[in-house]
Amino acid sequence: MPELPEVEHMTRLLSTWLGGARVVAATAEDPTVLDGPQSALTGLTGAHLVRASRRAKLTVATFSDGTTLVVSYRMTGKLVRADLPSPRRRRIRLRLAVADRPEVWFDDTRRLGRVHVVRTSHLAEWLEERDLGPDPWPQRRTAAWWREHLGQSRRAIKPLLLDPSRVAGIGNIGASESLWRAGIDPRARACDLEADDWSALAASVPAWIERTLQNETKPEIDFVTQGGENPFWIYGRRGGSCPRCGQPLEAFKQGGRTTFWCSACVTQGRRGEP
DNA sequence: TAACTTGTTTAAAC
């Protein structure tokens, strides 16, 4: 699934693919992918990309005609360039034709993703309505910042990390990976975490993001659940060996989501990379 | 075929 690092990667790719080029046509192949009138896309013809940035798991692409496209990838959405070989069968939902360059497509097998058409003048207001918490990256977030944002809650830390209204951009993969690296029990209540835990979390979240980002060397992301390589320490490795201590990794449901962890490491207070 | 996958939203419970 695309989480913060994958969205960051695709946002950078979009900048590269569209930077400086004129849009020839924007077409929604699948009307359900589009949030906004079809007519809003016609204004993009002749416009160029002004800026593409990431907010939480959203790509925010602002064009010179006063239109902003906000891409929400959900489970299987991704941006691809038409000329590049795809590792998976493609389901094209929206295509951007660009002068003198390959087309850029929004591909989404399960059709849960959306492309929101927003007037740039209303973008701040639109984002405000999403009730998104602050991003954990690339700003340096200290242990005190994490404790301030999450430390009052009595909820278990794992589902709390997934709550986008608290901290935005962390998904099920990032939560398990970051907690494992920080040596924190995913079941622990946030209000019970101690200073060392917050310090470890403040280090492990950016470490997960930057590690995942470094693994994104290809010009198209390839999801683990769709047959791609699994680049993660523990996610999706139930029964496998903990890369740090060698004990078998475990998994259980938490708030309807699968949590992966190493109980031996938590019990013995092991933290950090293997 | 039923169970499972996810982020987001809505409803219910505390």
Added chain:
DNA sequence: TGTTTAAACAAGTT
């Protein structure tokens, strides 16, 4: 009232 938990939902794969 505010916080927390659970369930529903999208649509496709295994």
